[in-house]
Each structure stands twice: as structure tokens, then as C-alpha cells.
Amino acid sequence: MAFPCFALRFYAQSMSEETLWQKQSRNNPQQAKNYIQAFATLRTAGKDLHGEARFVDALLQRNARVLDAGCGTGRVGGELARRSHRVTGIDLDVELLTQAREDFPDSRWVHQDLSTFELNDNDLEPEVFEAIICTGNVLPFLAPGTSEAVVQNLARHLAEDGRLVIGFSLEKTYSLIQFEKDLEAAQLGFVARFSTWDMREFSEDSDFIVALLSRNAH
Numbered sequence: 001m002a003f004p005c006f007a008l009r010f011y012a013q014s015m016s017e018e019t020l021w022q023k024q025s026r027n028n029p030q031q032a033k034n035y036i037q038a039f040a041t042l043r044t045a046g047k048d049l050h051g052e053a054r055f056v057d058a059l060l061q062r063n064a065r066v067l068d069a070g071c072g073t074g075r076v077g078g079e080l081a082r083r084s085h086r087v088t089g090i091d092l093d094v095e096l097l098t099q100a101r102e103d104f105p106d107s108r109w110v111h112q113d114l115s116t117f118e119l120n121d122n123d124l125e126p127e128v129f130e131a132i133i134c135t136g137n138v139l140p141f142l143a144p145g146t147s148e149a150v151v152q153n154l155a156r157h158l159a160e161d162g163r164l165v166i167g168f169s170l171e172k173t174y175s176l177i178q179f180e181k182d183l184e185a186a187q188l189g190f191v192a193r194f195s196t197w198d199m200r201e202f203s204e205d206s207d208f209i210v211a212l213l214s215r216n217a218h
């Protein structure tokens, strides 16, 4: 007997490896609340929280399709929606997604695993985006061993001339060497790399990378 598609997806997700973010939440159930509170405190203190959104916005025509992969509270995707883009966010943390839906009700917030997610258009082809973004250390919080599948899945949902923008700390578990391997496997290449969201130069001493990526030319 054939399984309906939703049953297969449910099965795949229920079999997903625990992400490092989920593991941290298991050890500290206050993690999501603290994350939400930390940004609320920074906002109240008048801190500039939109460096990532400005960087991405500068790459795009108006009304572009943007996928915020590992969106958390939607703080970056929501700001891009405010700047007129059509935003979809994906995350596994229900508490953070609830906050995203509350703060940015006009965008689409989806509960799926980045290593297995599928968004399809009306012809059941992968839905594609002019920009896919991973901000705030999404890759270092994936389940161990899933980064290649995640990067390939992101590439599958990237428009032909789309841009993938990934920023993460190089001081955590996910290394630059692994990142470069994952990009090669997904046939993605660097357009540019920086050490900060305001585009400071990247060097071998940098502890953070902002990678601007596109499909490799064939």
C-alpha cells in the first residue's frame, strides 16, 4: 500500500536527528524565552538589530521571494517583509515560530526540518526564492552530520540567479572546512565573503563569516 505524501513527511520528521538547538532547549527549557527576551532588551535599548536585513535587502529587487531558513522569531525575515519582500520562514522551535507568527502575521512561518523540508509550487516543483538566508548561527545548531543535506536542500530551493546568504560564528562546532565541502557538494560558490554584516574584510583570523553565495556557473 502506498503511503500518502504527508505520512511520509511526518515519518521523516519524526525520525529526524535532534538538532543542537533542540538539545540545548532540552537542557535549558528557558532557552527560547531567553532568546526572545534578549532581543527585546536590545530593541528597548535602541540597538541596531537590522544589519542582516539591510545586507540582504541591498541584493534584491522589490517584492522578492525570501526564505528565512532557521528563522527563529523571524526577526530578520520580518524586517525584510517590512521592506516589501515576500517572506517564508522555516524553523523547528515551536516557541520561536509562535513569536514570529505573532510579530509578523502577514508572512508565512513553517514548522519543518531544514534537512528534509519541501516547499512546492502549484506544479509540485520545488518553490524557489531569490534569496535564502541563514542568520544568527543556524548551521552550528544543526543536528550533527546533517549540514550537507541542509545546504543541498537550500540550493534546491534557490532561484536560478538567486543568492544564498549564510552568517555564522567560526568559533562553534561547524568549521569553515566543512562549510566549503558542503558548498562544493551542492554546487554553490562564493560571490563574496565578509567578517561582519557591514561587510568588513574577511581574513584567516576572522571569527565570523558572512558568505554571499550563488550557484556555480556551468
Ligand SMILES: C[S@@+](CC[C@H](N)C(=O)[O-])C[C@H]1O[C@@H](n2cnc3c(N)ncnc32)[C@H](O)[C@@H]1O
Residues within 6 Å of the ligand: 019, 020, 021, 022, 069, 070, 071, 072, 073, 074, 075, 076, 090, 091, 092, 093, 096, 112, 113, 114, 115, 134, 135, 136, 137, 138, 141, 142, 143
Ligand atoms: C540561534 S537561532 C537563530 C534564529 C534566527 N535565524 C536569528 O537570526 O535570530 C538558530 C535557529 O536555528 C534553528 N534550527 C537549527 N537546526 C534546524 C533544523 N534542522 N531545521 C529547522 N531549524 C533549525 C533553531 O531551531 C533556531 O531557531
